[in-house]
Amino acid sequence: MRATLRWAHADLRTHRGEALFIVLATAGIIVSLLLAGALLSYAANPWQRVFNESRGAHVWIHTSPTADAAGLARLDGVDALSGPYRTARTTLRSQGAEAAVELRGAAAGRPQTGRPLITSGRWLDPGAAGGIVLESSLARALWAGPGDTLTVPGAHGSGVRRLTVLGVADSAESPYRPGDRPGTGWVLPGEPALTGAPADRTGQVVGVRLDHPDDTDFAVQRAVTALGAGEVTEVSHWHQARAEAQSDSRLLGLLLGVFGLGALLAAALAVTGAISTRIRGHLRDIAVLKAIGFTPGQVVRIFLVQH
Structure with a gap:
């Protein structure tokens, strides 16, 4: 040797x-x-790029309107919150197409965590009343783009409201699935389509970004315990969104x-x-x-x- x-x-x-x-x-x-x-x-796998650029939340928690979702920021291991946002579930119609949507009340400035990435058009503008920004998978389902007009049924059959698409944005959340998961549409907090929705269709959602993403399951348990199991209506996390995006590609x-x-x-x-x-x-x-x-x-x- x-x-x-x-x-x-x-x-x-x-x-x-x-x-x-x-x-x-x-x-x-x-x-x-x-x-x-x-x-x-x-x-x-473009989902990873969207998640990184948008500082995506690792967990999205849907709660009742009265839950103290903002208090989750005090939990150990929580890096930042996106929201909480007031929500209302309804139906959007455009050019013969129809899709379930979760309207989400967002400020005129895009959040730093869970930040929607504008792919066309622009973000919400207080000077453009009745504006909406559609998540990209929902926009494809509705065949809608910036400048198009959508209709939303009014509460208790009181006619319809019209919304103008201001922009289309990518999000790291799970995409729109017909009959399974509603799409996401961002509107201003004072939008009548959001504030006038029936009480049984309203709620709030908060995105939680963690210091240690591997502790997602444990973080979900602590968040549900802190809010109260009766206040939480739905939980989704980044593993699910990534798996769905990978199956598509x-x-x-x-x-x-x-x-x-x-x-x-x-x-x-x-x-x-x-x-x-x-x-x-x-x-x-x-x-x-x-x-x-x-x-x-x-x-x-x-x-x-x-x-």
């Missing part, structure tokens, strides 16, 4: 340029694959994974070719090693140690 190491060390010192080239080539391939993997993962991820595997195989062939070329340049040295008593297995180990 000592002779093997001594020969490998002497060979590397003698052919420093070739050794440095292989090291740089291998390092370049590895870095390229890591960067490609990160970029492809980012492209296949599973085919894209599979395709990118196949191309990534092809790139990995190509890199392996390139490295193998470079090593084979270098070994062929050492045929005379290999013959000498065999002549002085090295077995084929020892010769192979020499080059494995080097590379």
Whole structure:
């Protein structure tokens, strides 16, 4: 073994340029694959980008209108709150399309935590009464964009109210699911469609961002205990939203994974070719090693140690 190491060390010192080239080539391939993997993962799962840029909340808790949701900020492990926001569940209609929506009363300035990312149009404006910002999956379901008009049924059948779409925004929360989960629409706190909703359809929601996301389940238990189980109507967390987003892009991820595997195989062939070329340049040295008593297995180990 000592002779093997001594020969490998002497060979590397003698052919420093070739050794440095292989090291740089291998390092370049590895870095390229890591960067490609990160970029492809980012492209296949845009939810992570939205969550990071919006400082998404790890837990969203829906409560009754009377719950002290703001008091959750005093719990250990809570980094920040988004809200609480007053909510009202209703139905939006646009151009023959219809979707369940949770109207959420938000201020004119976007929050720092759970911050909706505007993709088109603009955010709420006190000077634009009757404005609404739609979450992107809800906007697609309604075929609606900035400038379109939506209708909301009035309380107790008192006609309809009209809302104008001011913008469309991405959110890290679970997307709109017909018949399963309502979409999200942000309106100003004084919007009549929100304040005039029936009492049995109103509530509030608060987003909780944690210091340690791995403690999500424990944090949910403490939050429910602090609020009271009777005050909490629904809880959703970031694991669910991420799983739903990944299921939507599973085919894209599979395709990118196949191309990534092809790139990995190509890199392996390139490295193998470079090593084979270098070994062929050492045929005379290999013959000498065999002549002085090295077995084929020892010769192979020499080059494995080097590379």
